[in-house]
Amino acid sequence: MKNSEINTEVMSKLSDFEGLESISPSEEWKQSMSIRLHAIKSIPNSGLISTKYKVLVLIAILINAGILWSSIAIESRAEISKKTEYQIVLNELLVNPVSINN
Amino acid sequence: MLLQLRAGNQAAYNELVLLYSNKVMNTCYRFLLNKVDAEDVSQEVFIEVFQSIQSFRGDSKLSTWIYQIAVSKSLDEIKKRKRKKRIAAIEHILHLDEVSNWLSGGIMPDQSIQENEKINEVMQALDRLPDNQRVAFTLSKIEGYNNVEIAEIMNTTLMAVESLISRAKRKVCTELEIILKNRK
Numbered sequence: 001m002k003n004s005e006i007n008t009e010v011m012s013k014l015s016d017f018e019g020l021e022s023i024s025p026s027e028e029w030k031q032s033m034s035i036r037l038h039a040i041k042s043i044p045n046s047g048l049i050s051t052k053y054k055v056l057v058l059i060a061i062l063i064n065a066g067i068l069w070s071s072i073a074i075e076s077r078a079e080i081s082k083k084t085e086y087q088i089v090l091n092e093l094l095v096n097p098v099s100i101n102n
Numbered sequence: 103m104l105l106q107l108r109a110g111n112q113a114a115y116n117e118l119v120l121l122y123s124n125k126v127m128n129t130c131y132r133f134l135l136n137k138v139d140a141e142d143v144s145q146e147v148f149i150e151v152f153q154s155i156q157s158f159r160g161d162s163k164l165s166t167w168i169y170q171i172a173v174s175k176s177l178d179e180i181k182k183r184k185r186k187k188r189i190a191a192i193e194h195i196l197h198l199d200e201v202s203n204w205l206s207g208g209i210m211p212d213q214s215i216q217e218n219e220k221i222n223e224v225m226q227a228l229d230r231l232p233d234n235q236r237v238a239f240t241l242s243k244i245e246g247y248n249n250v251e252i253a254e255i256m257n258t259t260l261m262a263v264e265s266l267i268s269r270a271k272r273k274v275c276t277e278l279e280i281i282l283k284n285r286k
Contacts, residue, residue, distance in 0.1 A: 013221065017221050022245065030123075032145070033148060034119075
């Protein structure tokens with residue numbers, strides 16, 4: 001096959017591709033598209049789902065932080081009360097020997 | 103329209119499909135060269151549009167964004183076909199094709215692809231192009247796309263698009279010559 005023949009065929013193939021007729025959506029396609037879109041619309045949006053999850057995680061973090069803070073506060077209060085008790089005992093111990101001596 | 107779409111307005115959805123379905127379908131068709139596949143992929147395009155409309159930031163035109171999705175979905179479909187072809191070739195070597203043919207009820211995986219015999223060789227030549235050249239060349243052959251719009255879709259400059267198209271043309275011609283010589 002000569003080069004010129006090949007070139008002609010190449011050009012012909014390219015023009016076949018360029019001249020490809022356009023297609024348009026059929027009624028069937030439009031109907032099935034509408035059904036699929038309707039089905040998608042009834043499913044909650046993924047963006048909204050992630051926002052909901054973010055809010056839930058935030059609430060969980062806040063609850064945990066609250067529990068942690070309150071437990072620390074109770075512990076520190078208990079420590080203070082223990083300290084005061086010790087102080088009282090110590091005072092008693094200190095006072096008592098003096099009073100005994102007197 | 104964008105606000106209405108984001109709000110989930112059904113009428114806006116229908117209008118969007120009405121406005122863009124023709125061009126989206128023809129874009130997919132030029133890439134896939136098969137009507138049934140083009141119809142399936144264009145539905146996937148609109149579903150993707152509706153699912154991701156909340157994340158569309160409006161940096162580009164809505165139409166450009168939709169055509170970008172159409173191009174990317176079409177390229178994905180082409181990749182899927184190539185994978186299927188490779189699997190079919192392996193099955194043929196291992197004589198598993200008879201089993202899969204029996205399982206699929208007699209339909210071979212790439213049977214639907216061979217729709218237009220006249221442009222079969224062009225399709226083979228296009229398969230040998232890099233993705234960016236293929237996109238630029240194919241879009242330039244679709245009525246309604248100018249080089250400026252192609253540049254927007256490809257997120258590149260006008261000069262780059264012109265260069266891609268001319269390189270693609272040369273490569274397609276060379277590849278077609280090789281294919282036709284081997285066929286004879």
